[in-house]
Amino acid sequence: MKFTAKRVVVTAAVAGAAVVAVGATVIATAADPVSPEITSSAPADAGHENEGKYTTGDYVLNVHELDDGGDGITTAIGPHTTYYSKTLHGNGNRKATVVKFSAGPDSDAPIVFSYPVPAPGRVVDCVASGTEAAPQVRCETRLPAR
Structure with a gap:
């Protein structure tokens, strides 16, 4: 498989987006703060x-x-x-x-x-x-x- 600069950038971007999406889901489900009483x-x-x-x-x-x-x-x-x-x-x-x-x-x-x-x-x-x-x-x- 031939690696081109474009393929490396696209692959890195897709991998980065996947990591961010998984991280955001973990943070959203782990953090369930209760708002202060008003x-x-x-x-x-x-x-x-x-x-x-x-x-x-x-x-x-x-x-x-x-x-x-x-x-x-x-x-x-x-x-x-x-x-x-x-x-x-x-x-x-x-x-x-x-x-x-x-x-x-x-x-x-x-x-x-x-x-x-x-x-x-x-x-x-x-x-x-x-x-x-x-x-x-x-x-x-x-x-x-x-």
Whole structure:
């Protein structure tokens, strides 16, 4: 096989791209940071104390309410929907500690945002925007309804 400068450059570029792609995937799956809690002075919606409020944008939003072991409940919420979760602070013996979000119809899609479950009596209010390809989720902890 004859090696030309062009063939060497193309081969090196393809190999470099493969290494970068694998590295980025490893970093994205290994690093699953939980965003810091943001507390709002706005009260929770009346009648929905201790619940999670999730509002979706133009895509299906998967909400994963998980405990420290990664077990919990996943709920797929359709586009342009507001959903109140009664299981935010646990269900039976399981106590959720984090809420994670993924976008699209596949519940196993990569996590795009994580937020800590607030203390009992407080609620989390999360709003999804952007697109399925570039989802954005913003959450804040709200005080009990007045």
